[in-house]
Amino acid sequence: MKVILAEKPSVGREIAKVFGATTKREGYIEGKGYTFTWAFGHLLQLAAPQEYGYYGWNVQNLPMLPPKFKLSLRKVKTKDGLVDDPGAKKQLDIIKTLFDEATEIIVATDAGREGELIFRYIYYYLKCKKPFKRLWISSQTDAAIKDGFRNLKPGTDYDTLFNSAHCRSQSDWLVGMNATQALSLSSGTRSVLSLGRVQTPTLAMICARYLENKNFVPETFYQVAIQPDKDGQLFRAISDKSFKTREEAQAVLEKVEPTGLVLSVDAKPRKEPPPLLHDLSSLQQEANKRKGFTADQALSLLQNLYESKLVTYPRTGSRYIGDDVFAEVPNLIAKFNNHETFGKQANLLTGVKLNKRSVNAKKVTDHHAILPTGEMPNHLTPDLQAIYDMVAGRMLEAFNQDCIKEITKIVIQSGAKYVASGTVIKTAGWRAVFNDKDEEKKDEENPTLPKVQQGENLPIVNKALLEKQTKPKPLYNEASLLKALETAGKEIDDEELRQAMKDSGLGTPATRAAMIETLLKRNYIVREKKNLVPTVTGLAVYDVVKNQQIAQAELTGNWEKRLEEIRSGASVSEFQDEIKAYTSTITKDLLQAGKAIVIPKLNR
DNA sequence: GCAAGGTC
Incomplete structure (x- = not known):
């Protein structure tokens, strides 16, 4: 019998499904001549100092340099202090029994340094001597799993990875x-x-x-603002220079003339590509900005969605997916066609060429970016719903079209030079999904600028001296x-x-x-x-x-x-x-x- | 009582 060991239950079950194994046992699945089992991440860790004889916290023991490191079961905190994690113990016993019966082990822990360590610690702790081969895949689609099993690597190929x-x-x-x-x-x-x-x-x-x-000393500086009038539409322009003293700025202010000459009008479109799909970190950042969730809260909400099979694996460091996963994206998007908030955007993406910015198999590491699974949620708590919407919404953004903006810069001469800048969204593209405001600096900007021509003279209806301060990080x-x-x-x-x-x-x-x-x-x-x-x-x-x-x-x-x-x-x-x-x-x-x-x- | 790494 061959035993396949995955890093976590979700992967073990997924592989079992591809093989058509269906007999569910406690802690593993059987079928088709294979046994599929799993760890829960690291079941074992390097033993604590006292297990090498370094008792208490004592200067005499320092530095503690164990001649040979030992492994011990993962611990959990209880009122009696640290004790063996009962869940880890139970699963390790199951793995031991299966390894004992095995003719061969297939290592299916995550394809990376820690995945290798998770397996080897188990293997050496159990003093197992059975031969093992390595499954090395970076996505868990049926095709990737099948392909991986056709290309199993010799276990020893990864000895140096284990060493590291x-x-x-x-x-x-x-x-x-x-x-x-x-x-x-x-x-x-x-x-x-x-x-x-x-x-x-x-x-x-x-x-x-x-x-x-705390130690930042703000510096005061001055600018001059003018307000030209184009056929009744007022806008604001700021002096292109800043001044260290009020007097310098005051002198410039006094030189503002009744009219201003438009020296140049520069309007150019700018393409803004959609954001990449979320990895854990970017999702935690967004959850913190939008909802004030801590990194810990966001992770545990996401873990909850993952365990409910609503989103893919959350602890990923990649913001990309491979072509195999991309092939499923149109179907995934279609699931949102009747969605209350995302339905319109999902429909707009149906049948059109999708943006492939987030598609790059080479940038998929142990796991791909976070996506909804296509399983439709119902009755989520508001917090879970908020996180789910960030995942689903980001998918609709990531495969959407560029946002096209027009950035306008008008330079006006009226004593000194003044600059007005404005940004207008011409085609919302991906920005239509959440209809969010652009986060970029907008304090100096006019939402829309009137159409003006180079050489035009505009009446200046207002002018003002601005006092500002430099800000710390x-x-x-x-x-x-x-x-x-x-x-x-x-x-x-x-x-x-x-x-x-x-x-x-x-x-x-x-x-x-x-x-x-x-x-x-x-x-x-x-x-x-x-x-x-x-x-x-x-x-x-x-x-x-x-x-x-x-x-x-x-x-x-x-x-x-x-x-x-x-x-x-x-x-x-x-x-x-x-x-x-x-x-x-x-x-x-x-x-x-x-x-x-x-x-x-x-x-x- | 302690690390950093993984996961339920």
Whole structure:
């Protein structure tokens, strides 16, 4: 009997369905000579320090460098502390029984580093010796699954991928556990001051932005505005220069003449392509902006929709789909033809050529972008409905036509030069789906500008001196933080470039929401309205570690580079030795530095 | 009491 092990039940069931296996058992499905079972993500993890004999939190133990790492069952928190996760235990027992009976194992965990680790940890923990082959697919359509089974790879092809995964896991343990204990112990506060490769750079970003914002000294500057009149239609134009002093601006204001000469009129159409389909992060950002949901809330609502089979797999980092999934999109759109809010747009997309911006098989990683499944929901709670509509609406946007705008710029001479700019949407295209206002800066803009000709003289009916102030970068909120994490704090607005940066981002789509919650739980940050603001504890920790490598996003980038080299065959022990050396150094540093930490009893 | 990774 061959046993197929998937990363999660949904995939196990999907594969079983393709094979036509229908006999449902507890924790697996049988049929056609195969058994289909699954994990629930990581069932096993690196064992806690006490399992290597490092009891309590003790400076004597530091740095903790276990000669050989052990695996232990996933834990859950209860009132009695951490205990084995009963669900994980039960499923692992089922997998053990099936592996014992198996002639061959087919590894169908997600096609990526962590998917490989999920399987190998199980395999080695159970001391299994059965031969295994690897299924490597990036979408779960029938065709992709069948094709994948015709092209099963030898299990050993992925040994180096496992090595890189195992290194990632061990390195995070070594640095995180040791740094956390070192700082907590030396601070003498008896509280947990956690540090880690992902959480500490994230905390640093929040603190740095907060301090930058708080210490920002606004500068006042002045502009002059005029209001020309074109056949009764007034519009506003602003001086093309800004002035440091009121006097300079006042002089310009006084030179405004009774009429203004139109020097140039520049009207050009601009195509605005539809947004890409949602991945988890972009959906969390939108949910935060539109509804004020936290990253954690958005994820759990989405998980609920996924378990109700209403949307595809949510923890994806890809905003693209492959051609196989695209082939199903017209049918999917047609399901919304009679939909109350989306019906009109769905009908408009029927039978027309769809925009293929979100179609690119090469950019589909472990999972494709989030789509509705085509299963129609009824009686969703308002929150679930809101998230569902964001997924369904985004599908209608993503395959829609470009939005065509006309951007007009009028330059007028009246003493000095003045500029009026306006944007008019000529063809709404994808923007018709939600009928949203353009988020781009619109404060200076006129919604519509009258038709004027170059060389025309227009009466100036009003003029004014404007006093303005420069503004600091805003504090992070969950949406802007999630966006910043994807590119490790570097600000990149170009959507395509951002996609390319994802491999060196901080954390993964699946873990970011939990990481923000960790920072809140540690009392490092608090939510103030929508903003994420550091506490005095957070700032004190930041102050101690800000110049350490562990607080730099680049640490992840450096590790990723090394891990990728390991995946292509480079030495494992060399990297491990470096990590151990770094662990010793940072532990020693923090045992000293932590003494300087000052955390008042009364926290903000 | 602690990391980051995955998932129900």
